[in-house]
Amino acid sequence: MVQKHKVLFVRTDAQKPPSHQVTHIGGTMPDGTPWSISAEEAISxxxxxxxxxxxxxxxxxxxxxxxxxxxxxxxxxxxxxxRQMPKRLMQLPEIEQNNHY
Known part of the structure; x- marks a missing residue:
């Protein structure tokens, strides 16, 4: 069964091509525990x-x-x-690189 997760924030890298600037997505588990996953892991x-x-x-x-x-x-x-770029996804709040989610 597929596990569904709500994404609340992203981590981006402006040095990457526009389509690949989202490097991580994340949110919180039902118990409030934060989670984060790399874009590559999410794609897989x-x-x-x-x-x-x-x-x-x-x-x-x-x-x-x-x-x-x-x-x-x-x-x-x-x-x-x-359409082609992750514009809506990139409108989510940015989590800072030094935040260890």
Missing amino acids: SIQSGRFAFFMHREDQGAERIVVAHNPVYGAFLRAEND
Whole structure:
């Protein structure tokens, strides 16, 4: 059975190509424990059917996070309703690099 996780924040790297700037996604478990996973781990988990990720937008409700493909740079994460770049996903709050989630 697929485990569903709500994404509350991202970690980005502006030095990467725009499609690949989201390097980590994260949130909190039902017990309040924070979690974080690299974009590569999230992509693999989505593709294997292990995890499903979603984000919640006040104006649109729940939106799945999906794997997209850039012909030059490969797989990346984006919100389901994003077209080519992860614009909606990148609108989530940024968690700082030194935060150990």
